[in-house]
Amino acid sequence: MSTIEQTTQAVPTGTWNADPVHSEIAFTVEYMAGKFRGTFEKFNVQLVDGVLSGTAEVTSISVKDENLEAHLLSPEFFDAERYPELSFRSTRISREGDEVTIAGEVTIKGHTELAEIRGTFKDPINDPYGSERLGLRLETTVDRTKFGLNWNNPLPSGEPALANDVTLTAELQLVKAA
Amino acid sequence: MRVLGISGSLRDASYNTKLLRVAGRLLRDDVEFTIWDGLKAIPPYDEDDDIGSGPPAVARFRQAIAGADAVLFATPEYNASIPGALKNAIDWASRPLATNPLRNKPVAVIGASTGMFGAVWAQAELRKVLGATGARVVEAELAVGHAHEHLDADGHPADPAQEEALRDSVLLLLGELANAEVAA
Numbered sequence: 001m002s003t004i005e006q007t008t009q010a011v012p013t014g015t016w017n018a019d020p021v022h023s024e025i026a027f028t029v030e031y032m033a034g035k036f037r038g039t040f041e042k043f044n045v046q047l048v049d050g051v052l053s054g055t056a057e058v059t060s061i062s063v064k065d066e067n068l069e070a071h072l073l074s075p076e077f078f079d080a081e082r083y084p085e086l087s088f089r090s091t092r093i094s095r096e097g098d099e100v101t102i103a104g105e106v107t108i109k110g111h112t113e114l115a116e117i118r119g120t121f122k123d124p125i126n127d128p129y130g131s132e133r134l135g136l137r138l139e140t141t142v143d144r145t146k147f148g149l150n151w152n153n154p155l156p157s158g159e160p161a162l163a164n165d166v167t168l169t170a171e172l173q174l175v176k177a178a
Numbered sequence: 179m180r181v182l183g184i185s186g187s188l189r190d191a192s193y194n195t196k197l198l199r200v201a202g203r204l205l206r207d208d209v210e211f212t213i214w215d216g217l218k219a220i221p222p223y224d225e226d227d228d229i230g231s232g233p234p235a236v237a238r239f240r241q242a243i244a245g246a247d248a249v250l251f252a253t254p255e256y257n258a259s260i261p262g263a264l265k266n267a268i269d270w271a272s273r274p275l276a277t278n279p280l281r282n283k284p285v286a287v288i289g290a291s292t293g294m295f296g297a298v299w300a301q302a303e304l305r306k307v308l309g310a311t312g313a314r315v316v317e318a319e320l321a322v323g324h325a326h327e328h329l330d331a332d333g334h335p336a337d338p339a340q341e342e343a344l345r346d347s348v349l350l351l352l353g354e355l356a357n358a359e360v361a362a
Contacts, residue, residue: 071275071310
């Protein structure tokens with residue numbers, strides 16, 4: 001069975017673009033005693049004939065402190081000057097009921113790694129604006145050090161303050177292109 | 179292309195300042211190299227004084243960094259760490275963090291000391307501090323121990339391997355600049 005056949009069975013064909021207001025791309029990472037969360041405010045995601053792809057602008061990272069934001073954009077973290085975008089492209093999408101599994105490539109800071117993303121799919125509905133829209137809620141975990149994001153600081157115990165595993169989530173509402 | 183040299187030592191006959199002069203001579207002719215000599219004039223950091231462009235000596239320091247394409251630091255080591263005057267100057271330069279002139283600036287750190295280890299701990303801490311400011315810290319490494327014996331009167335390392343390491347540090351810094359030009 002070809003990849004194309006699999007993907008076209010899994011999700012609708014045509015072009016679907018993320019509604020930026022009602023979609024969100026976020027990251028969560030264990031920091032000290034709990035989960036720390038941030039978002040990327042500017043992004044572009046499309047589902048085109050069964051291939052999901054997207055980019056997020058690194059400079060649009062949003063956390064609750066401007067100095068932390070500056071640190072995250074610096075060469076120690078995302079190096080926004082040289083690597084202004086994160087990207088993702090699916091190579092296979094499979095679906096069983098509402099559950100969806102997506103294989104693809106995540107690129108962060110110029111490094112590309114394979115990723116398996118799991119999530120849920122909501123079938124298209126007619127929205128009040130005369131468009132069709134579908135929902136995708138996706139989640140994957142990546143090891144940030146594989147992408148060259150190696151910063152850390154020890155806690156008084158000597159343990160690292162920041163975990164290596166980072167959970168990336170996307171809450172997407174995709175609107176069918178006219 | 180402009181490279182700024184910053185010595186962490188205030189002493190006239192500083193080994194680190196001499197080392198910077200030697201490094202400057204290794205640069206290509208089209209690279210303008212200046213050693214910043216205003217460290218002693220920088221006042222202790224006080225947020226109350228950090229208004230506008232700051233005190234005149236600080237404003238000149240910030241401008242010197244902003245006007246350079248890359249910065250080469252040479253530091254001695256005081257009590258296993260960065261000399262206070264140098265750390266203080268970087269603290270001034272780093273604020274506000276989001277727009278400070280060290281941000282994304284290629285920087286390299288080398289060092290010399292009269293002790294055995296060539297300021298390795300001060301260098302490591304300086305790299306950490308520079309990383310925190312948002313600078314692009316190059317993986318250069320040169321630690322000249324027993325500097326009073328291992329540097330000649332002009333600051334040339336007596337050990338050919340250390341002269342080579344100095345050359346490599348400079349090349350790495352310039353290489354980072356070349357990358358920056360490609361990336362831009």
